[in-house]
Amino acid sequence: MRARHTGGNPAESSEPTSGKLPKEPRSVLEGLGGFPGGRVFGSEPWVDLSRPAGHTPLVVSFRKSMWEFLSMSFFFQSPNVTWLLMSMMYYWLLPYQTTGPTVESSLIRLVANLTLMGAYYGFFYFSLYVKDWGKRKFTPGSFPLPINMAHNVYYWALGVIQWTAYEVAMEKVWASGIVEAASFESLLADPRKMLLNALVLLAIPIWRDVHFYSAHRFIHIRAIYRLVHSLHHRNTDPEPFSGMCMHPVEHLYYFSNALVPCIYASGLTPLAFHWIGFHLTFAPAAGHSGFEDHFGSDQYHQIHHATFESNYGSPNSAFIDRWFGTFRETLGKSSEYKGEWKAAEDAKKNAGKVWSAQGRLGPWASWAQGAYDASALAIACAAARAMYQGGRTEGEAAAVALLAAAGPVAAAFAVNAARGDKMSPWWPFQKERLGLAYTVVTVVLFCVVPVFHFVKWASMA
Ligand SMILES: [Zn+2]
Ligand SMILES: [Zn+2]
Secondary structure: OOEOOEOOOOOOOOOOOOOOOOOOOOOOOOOHHHOHHHOOEOOOOOOOOOOOOOOOOOOOOHHHHHHHHHOOHHHHOOHHHHHHHHHHHHHHHOOOOOOOOOHHHHHHHHHHHHHHHHHHHHHHHHHHHHOOOOOOEOOOOEOOOHHHHHHHHHHHHHHHHHHHHHHHHHHHHHHHOOOOEOOHHHHHOOHHHHHHHHHHHHHHHHHHHHHHHHHHHHOOOHHHHOOOHHHHHHOOOOOHHHHHOOOHHHHHHHHHHHHHHHOOOOOEOHHHHHHHHHHHHHHHHHHOOOEOOEOOOOHHHHHHHHHOOOOOOOHHHHHHHHHHOOOOOOOOOOOOOOOOOOHHHHHHHOOOOEHHHHOOOOOOOOHHHHHHHHHHHHHHHHHHHHHHHOOOOHHHHHHHHHHHHHHHHHHHHHHHHHOOOOOOOOOOOOOOOHHHHHHHHHHHHHHHHHHHHHHHHHHHO
16 A cells, blocks of 8 residues: 655664675776666665665765766766767757747747656656566655646646746857857867867766756755745655756756856857756656666655755765765764754654645645745746847846846745744855855856846847
């Protein structure tokens, strides 16, 4: 019998977190493409099968991450190389219209994205939750209800639509000549340009990590978390579609990852933009599966969903979490964690609440959420209209771009102040100086400024 989701979190376990661990893969071929044992389903070699799922301590360090980068194992002995090949195949089937989008080409791209992403996410859902091909569920006995799935698929679809809008707007920017789209012929004729593009393609997973760490940490700031990112965290025990089940404002900043370097660097192939987009939209499926034993599973992020204020990036950027005291190596008790999240308090708060009671397919839960969503929708409509019509003067385009890039953050702080919140709007980072400064500065540089330029240029084109 499958249990209902509950709002509570997995109980703290008394499972010891130290002990002798299995060896990491050594041979180049071992773990190639991120397939455990060369198969889609099965456990990674580092997993201690004598422990419950999610309880093998993750071993992370700055040195380990640097070694993974230098040896390229982060790329070839991981799903990254598999996803790049899939992105190349997809791009070959449906290349971008660098001469400018049409209504027809935009609709074709939307249908293709919904179909291919739906098939990929659907594969993990079907294989793990219908066919039971996964054997090691992080939270045994917990499975989503139909209302949970409706919620997740609805916000997932909004994400697919918004990413498609990003792609169409980028086609417009390429066509205007503001950003150069390098053809494959031009790369073949220029070995230096070819090398630069190859390096960018290889470095994209690292940049994904760096960007995600900042953007994700930023939306955990209380003022924004309550109105935006809490929607993603309704999945305390995620399933594949929950990976891209986000508030549209979260989608906006999450997808901004693709703007750097693609709107600033000259001579990049549009494949680079497609590859970042593929990573952003496909990778979350397996990473939110709720199971430990398959291609692309992610214990690190599962811990984040179970305990909220920890593990903001991935194992490769976990050394930053260690510096800030927010690293958890396992589900259950952590010997490393020094952050603000208290399991007992959260469990008490959520006691008796069924996951679906917090669903958002009905009326808004509060006036604050309604006011915030209405303001975000108004901003989105203004930006979409300006980008669709184009031909704005530089001043007009800058005004709408500033509204789109910074408006959702300003509105969140304004609504949070208006509701009379007694806690710091910066919680859980209010005691930090360096960590908070790092987060705010990098979010301005990585998310706000690129969205500003992108909307501005698309509105002028
Ligand atoms: Zn989060
Ligand atoms: Zn997540």
